[in-house]
Amino acid sequence: MSVFSTIRFLFLAMLVFCVCLPVHALDVDLFERNDTSLTLQLSSIQNLHDRVLVEQFHAMPSLTRINENPKQFSVTLDSTPGILRYLKAARLSGGIYVHLPQLCPSSNCEGIHFKVRGKIIMFGDAIAYDSMLINGSDATHSAVFFTNEEKPRLQSAVYIGAEFSASAVNQLNDSFFAIRQAYREIAGYDLLAGRGILVTTARDSEGAKGFGGDFLNILRLTFHNRRDETEDEIVRLMVYTFAHEVAHALHPAKLLEMSPQGRVVSEGSADFLRVVILRHIGLLDKNQLTSIVSRAYDACQHKRGSAGLLERIAKKAAHFREYYDCGMIYYFAFMFDSMDSNTAAAEQGFISSLLSVFKSAPETNDDAQECALISDGCKRWVLKQMTGNEDMLKAQRAWFDEKWQAYIHRHEE
Secondary structure: OOHHHHHHHHHHHHHHHHHHOOOOOEEEEEEEEEOOEEEEEEEOOOOHHHHHHHHHHHOOOOOEEOOOOOOEEEEEOOOOOOOOOOOOEEEEOOEEEEEHHHHOOOOOOOOEEEEEEEEEEEEOOEEEEEEEEEEHHHHOOOEEEEEOOOOOOEEOOEEEOOOOOHHHHHHHHHHHHHHHHHHHHHHOOOOOOOOEEEEEEEOOOOOOOEEEEEEOOEEEEEEEOOOOOOHHHHHHHHHHHHHHHHHHHHOOHHHHOOOOOHHHHHHHHHHHHHHHHHHHOOOOOHHHHHHHHHHHHHHHHHHHOOOOHHHHHHOOOOOHHHHHHHHHHHHHHHHHHHOOOOOHHHHHHHHHHHHHHHHHOOOOOOHHHHHHOOOOOOOOHHHHHHOOOHHHHHHOHHHHHHHHHHHHHHHHO
């Protein structure tokens, strides 16, 4: 064999070796420590990159070293339902929910393998028993839920806390199924394919009362700090929140990143679609629909002041409810102004066009697409009024109410 052939053979052998050799990663074990904390344990520390990661873990303020062990940390289980924040690690009903990126020391989770240990583990719609390995690339935008309950209420990747009655569970499952089917009809596919569903209550130190949710690989619905709310009321709000959260599957990352309007587009259109879907499946009657939309218009007008919606958002002066209320009534106004007839077919056509724009955002080719993305470039007078100052929004109310009543009565036919 010539020298050249020998070198070539060695090079190919090394290439095959490099391709076939498993990529090493730092192991991070996650398991329940006690009622109030989670244990994070580092292992398989083999090279310089691993040691750098270990140092980065030590620098994370949310981690507390256990018994001065340099490889073992405690994470407090305390839900924090702040605006624009995901839960980090929280005890929800009978299990533990972890937003994995917040346990990674850098902007992503590369170079890490999470080993989650519990009796039953849910990651998306995947269910495992005793343990589950999650690669860092899969963890970057994901959450995991695990429980050590003897008989958790978990079926078909839907976990519902044991505190809910059997009748509540039936109502939740039936409503979720109907909502999921209705979205399939308008989108053409199952928006929750590959995702798990988590329905729980929580107690936390912030003391915030009401709903929080995430839409990741797990759709999470949590009612925080229940006081005197009836189960029927909580179930009703769970169903409403579910209808909102499912809509987020229609919002690609590029849409959410649009500035300044990305969030009002996503939250406003999700609330708009929530109302449409709940009406179509019969979970909202005429009076309930009118109450929701009218209160949203009132709240939006009251908060608007002398500046327009996009200006308030850009200056970070907008109240968090404006993203929902003002966005929702904007999309109803957009639909009313776009339909050439007040029919179910015209409504479906509008929604299909809207979803198409969301899918291709931020690219736009015409004024209708600019308006669908609540852009300054939208030239429609009606929608300029809807995003204008308080006086402009107030002046548009009579037109909106007239169109709304016609829309409601058409649904009764």
